[in-house]
Amino acid sequence: MKQLSVIILFLGCIIAQNNYPIVLIHGFMGWxxxxxxxxxxxxxxxxxxxxxxxxxxxxxxxxxxPVSSNWERAIEVYYQLKGGQVDYGRNHSEKHNIIQEPEGKSYEAIYPEWDENHPVHLIGHSMGGANSTYAELSINPGNI
Structure with missing residues (x-):
């Protein structure tokens, strides 16, 4: 409960400063x-x-x-926001023996405008926090 109170306090601070959309990313074993x-x-x-x-x-x-790697979770965040077929990348897929473009992981964009001119607040709990940073640094470095 204490962590949740801190998150809500943090949300209150950022919301007061602008009206950028909020993207919530669950943690390890989340849903x-x-x-x-x-x-x-x-x-x-x-x-x-x-x-x-x-x-x-x-x-x-x-x-x-819920138990995917930081890279895979960051890729999934990106495709859910921007839309399209998830693509984990050839090198990552071969290295970890996973399907590069898994069937059923194609998304309608929930915020296709996301770019350096249309920022969002990426809020993650636990591993979701690391994923939000990883998504920004690895996928859209210009959005920081």
């Missing part, structure tokens, strides 16, 4: 919307995403592989 029968990763029995939206904030929640 996305509609994956746990009404139990919300971001709030438990309460729905913090809905609370933020009711306050007028744009919020996007991504769902990444």
């Amino acid at each position: 996305g919307p509609n994956e746990m029968g009404g139990y919300h990763y971001w709030g438990g029995r309460k729905d913090y995403v809905e609370m933020l939206e009711l306050d007028g904030h744009g919020v996007f929640v991504v769902s990444v592989g």
